[in-house]
Amino acid sequence: DGSPTPHPPPPLSSSSVNTLISSLLLASLAALGEGSLGQTTTQIQGLLKPVTPPSKVGDLLSEALKSFTEANGTSFQVHTSSGVFTKQGPAISQAFTKQSQTRFRLQNQALGKGDFKADPKQLQAWATATHRGLEGAPLLADIKAKAGAMILANALHFKGLWERKVNEEKTDPRTFLGKKYTKVIMMHRAGTTYLYIYRQISALKRASLVLLLPFHVENLARLDKLLTLELLSKRLEKTSVASVAISMPKANITSTLSLQKQLSALGVADAWDQESTGKLHLGGVLHWASLELGAGAGKQDEESEEEKMDRPKMFYADHPFIILVRDNASRALLMMGALDHAEGEVLHDEL
CATH class of the missing domain: 3.30.497.10 (Antithrombin, subunit I, domain 2)
Incomplete structure (x- = not known):
């Protein structure tokens, strides 16, 4: 026009x-x-x-x-x-x-x-x-x-108050490959959740935590350009239940x-x-x-559920990812953000 x-x-x-x-x-x-x-x-x-x-x-x-x-x-x-x-x-x-x-x-x-x-x-x-x-x-x-x-x-x-909290025994120090490589506490748990190709929703009952993780270790510029409101809305409506093993950093953003x-x-x-x-x-x-991304309150993790899982898909969030918090009742996005640096001991390249 x-x-x-x-x-x-x-x-x-x-x-x-x-x-x-x-x-x-x-x-x-x-x-x-x-x-x-x-x-x-x-x-x-x-x-x-x-x-x-x-x-x-x-x-x-x-x-x-x-x-x-x-x-x-x-x-x-x-x-x-x-x-x-x-x-x-x-x-x-x-x-x-x-x-x-x-x-x-x-x-x-x-x-x-x-x-x-x-x-x-x-x-x-x-x-x-x-x-x-x-x-x-x-x-x-x-x-x-x-x-x-x-x-x-x-x-x-x-x-967030997790539906099943992460046991402290299921945490250990790992490397987060962000703007700086740092040693952070990673939380691990397995269970059934909603899965996308590179998008992960972990149930918080009234609210859901949505993590968007690039497949490769990279900054979030490319994903940020690809992510439109229309694409996000479309993908959030296409969910399927799958067995997933999740590892993610414990962090205050x-x-x-x-x-x-x-x-x-x-x-x-x-x-x-x-x-x-x-x-x-x-x-x-x-x-x-x-x-707060932490172990949090909630039910004790069910060991029996993990034992019954057959070859769960891996979701290993050791590099920058986008975070969304969605209200399950209205489907409105309550929070949007990104974790591209996790606080911890800075690791230096010795080569």
Whole structure:
């Protein structure tokens, strides 16, 4: 039609190597869209691209957030916080504060009135409290809230409760071939699960952990280019039950993201600071996420099940892979990320 081809958004940048993001961020953006006016509302609605009327997308996200948080403790433990942090300037309306807290659990907090250099420390402390002591990646230093700025922030910590936990006896140190070769604790277990050619789902009852592992040892650039929403949706619907022996690293994945460039590239442009001071504007969108890949709680592993397995397929995750957490009830993706570096003793090539 002659219209220019839109440029893809910049890649997610993080002060940590691994990247992790939760789709619950969309609920906070929906709250912001409902509380804004003019082009900002239109741009946020365009970003969310609802398949239902725009007036209903907030309801859908509000219900999804409620369902997810109410499921806490079933097959996962989740700690999540969302907030709007404001720097001295025009007050946010009480109507927006009440509605965003009721519908989207979005709390309103004030940043200190002093120098903006103290703001990152306040935000980092808030996120760390949600992550139950996991520091995660430090906040990017380029967050400088002027008077009138609103910082939209999300923090989430997720730990799956395995249907059958991994025995500590079934762990040992192995090499993970990531950005750096490291010695890590690998967890091993066998059982029946849903299998794809290179995609693996391990049952977490209410939620599923989906691992996308390249066949060869490589970085994730090629897989990232191949993976589209349409392809992923199609593959997730084509599952078959198979006997699988799984080995995967025990790791805590943490990520800190500043999303201004990505959201601007996706069309949310008018809400940001336009060199104004004192007027209400969006000064940053920050996202902290952490995910525990561990032996976890759950039923004791069934030795009898492993004994009955006949030549199980091997799934050996000793190199970078993509991680998805899916809500089995709604089939929505709750978290997306990648493990391309596992913390451990760095191994050096002696040749």
